[in-house]
Amino acid sequence: MLPALVFLALTAFAAALLWSSHAGRAAALHLILAVGAMPLIFGAMSHFIPVLTRTRSAPSALAILPVLALAGGALVVAAFGFPGMLWGQPAGALLAVTAAGALFVWSRRRRAGMLGRPHPCLDWYEAALACLAAALLAILASVIWPQQAPALRRLHLHLNTLGFVGLTAMATLAVLLPTVTGRPDPQVGPRLRRDLPWAVAGTLLVAFGAAWYGPLAWIGGALWAIPPMRLGTRWLRLHRAEIVALHGAAPLLTAALAGLLGSAMLGAVNAIPAAATFHSVQPAWAFVAGFILPLVSGAASQLLPVWLRPGVQFGWHARLRNDLGRYGGARAVLFVIAGSAAGTGREWGLLLGAVTLILFLLQASIALVQALIIQSRSPS
Ligand code: HEM
Numbered sequence: 142m143l144p145a146l147v148f149l150a151l152t153a154f155a156a157a158l159l160w161s162s163h164a165g166r167a168a169a170l171h172l173i174l175a176v177g178a179m180p181l182i183f184g185a186m187s188h189f190i191p192v193l194t195r196t197r198s199a200p201s202a203l204a205i206l207p208v209l210a211l212a213g214g215a216l217v218v219a220a221f222g223f224p225g226m227l228w229g230q231p232a233g234a235l236l237a238v239t240a241a242g243a244l245f246v247w248s249r250r251r252r253a254g255m256l257g258r259p260h261p262c263l264d265w266y267e268a269a270l271a272c273l274a275a276a277l278l279a280i281l282a283s284v285i286w287p288q289q290a291p292a293l294r295r296l297h298l299h300l301n302t303l304g305f306v307g308l309t310a311m312a313t314l315a316v317l318l319p320t321v322t323g324r325p326d327p328q329v330g331p332r333l334r335r336d337l338p339w340a341v342a343g344t345l346l347v348a349f350g351a352a353w354y355g356p357l358a359w360i361g362g363a364l365w366a367i368p369p370m371r372l373g374t375r376w377l378r379l380h381r382a383e384i385v386a387l388h389g390a391a392p393l394l395t396a397a398l399a400g401l402l403g404s405a406m407l408g409a410v411n412a413i414p415a416a417a418t419f420h421s422v423q424p425a426w427a428f429v430a431g432f433i434l435p436l437v438s439g440a441a442s443q444l445l446p447v448w449l450r451p452g453v454q455f456g457w458h459a460r461l462r463n464d465l466g467r468y469g470g471a472r473a474v475l476f477v478i479a480g481s482a483a484g485t486g487r488e489w490g491l492l493l494g495a496v497t498l499i500l501f502l503l504q505a506s507i508a509l510v511q512a513l514i515i516q517s518r519s520p521s
């Protein structure tokens with residue numbers, strides 16, 4: 142299921158970026174975020190929550206949740222694309238909020254049924270799911286409270302980007318990069334525990350401030366930026382050699398962290414009334430090209446082998462991981478350029494992001510075919 146969600150997400154990203162100049166902006170963004178990213182995040186959380194709670198792996202029936210989220214996302218994109226399908230917005234929000242609520246409840250049950258304390262990454266995932274549910278409820282609320290629709294849209298936007306995707310990504314990156322470099326960092330757990338209040342308070346202040354009281358958003362933005370800045374500083378101290386490299390997932394994951402911070406800073410610039418009159422500042426496109434693309438392609442390079450063949454890791458996994466990570470450093474540089482260009486209103490930035498992603502999709506397809514051939518020759 143997870144490898145299929147990865148390929149679905151990467152294909153949706155590439156299609157939306159190439160299609161963005163024809164489709165409406167909201168349709169293209171939701172194809173990336175609601176059809177591509179949301180179901181993949183649900184799938185990834187279903188995989189990681191048992192690890193974080195040291196419980197048995199997720200039952201296969203849980204696969205219904207990413208599918209439900211995917212159906213919700215597809216309905217929203219259709220609603221933006223076809224004017225006669227306006228009902229698709231509340232219907233999509235309802236499906237997705239049901240899936241988010243069910244995953245949250247399942248996570249709480251796993252937490253309650255485990256021995257000892259869960260890994261603090263779980264708190265981040267649950268906070269992220271709560272942000273998503275609140276963001277979707279904001280869309281439902283705007284149906285019965287239309288005079289507040291513009292404010293609720295801003296609430297939805299920030300709870301989803303800084304909250305749902307941002308919190309999930311920061312926690313996952315904090316755990317994933319030391320795994321990629323093969324040098325565990327004992328400070329990851331305590332740091333995640335210490336940083337969560339800053340990230341959650343920052344997200345809520347930005348979201349409610351942007352919706353109803355601007356000055357709060359500035360304070361929130363400053364709080365929210367503390368965890369990624371601390372994480373980035375630690376990475377540069379501990380993992381510099383792997384980050385500044387031509388190959389591997391580490392440069393991509395670092396580019397993603399920088400892209401997350403950079404797009405949030407562009408969002409802050411965009412909130413200055415004088416800057417907002419220039420349509421050139423596009424934080425949403427910086428978020429997609431500079432953060433989502435390196436994040437998903439970097440995480441996929443590291444995790445696809447485990448997701449394809451769970452259990453004992455051996456040469457097959459290492460070889461596939463090497464093949465997926467080949468030229469990861471060059472891709473990271475291209476995504477940083479793409480994100481910076483797209484975020485400052487240059488349309489070629491989206492095109493560069495799409496081409497870089499398509500090259501990775503081709504490289505990944507060849508690597509997977511080779512790995513499957515090797516597996517069929519020695520199935521053990
Ligand atoms: C699945 C149910 C969802 C529904 C019904 C929904 C609905 C909406 C609506 C009605 C808007 C306002 C569009 C406009 O101003 O033209 C919007 C904006 C937005 N949504 Fe969603 N959304 C959903 C999921 C998501 C998800 C999962 C994300 C991110 C992870 C997301 C991110 C955004 C962003 C970034 C914007 C601002 C778009 C812009 O700047 O033009 N949405 N959404």
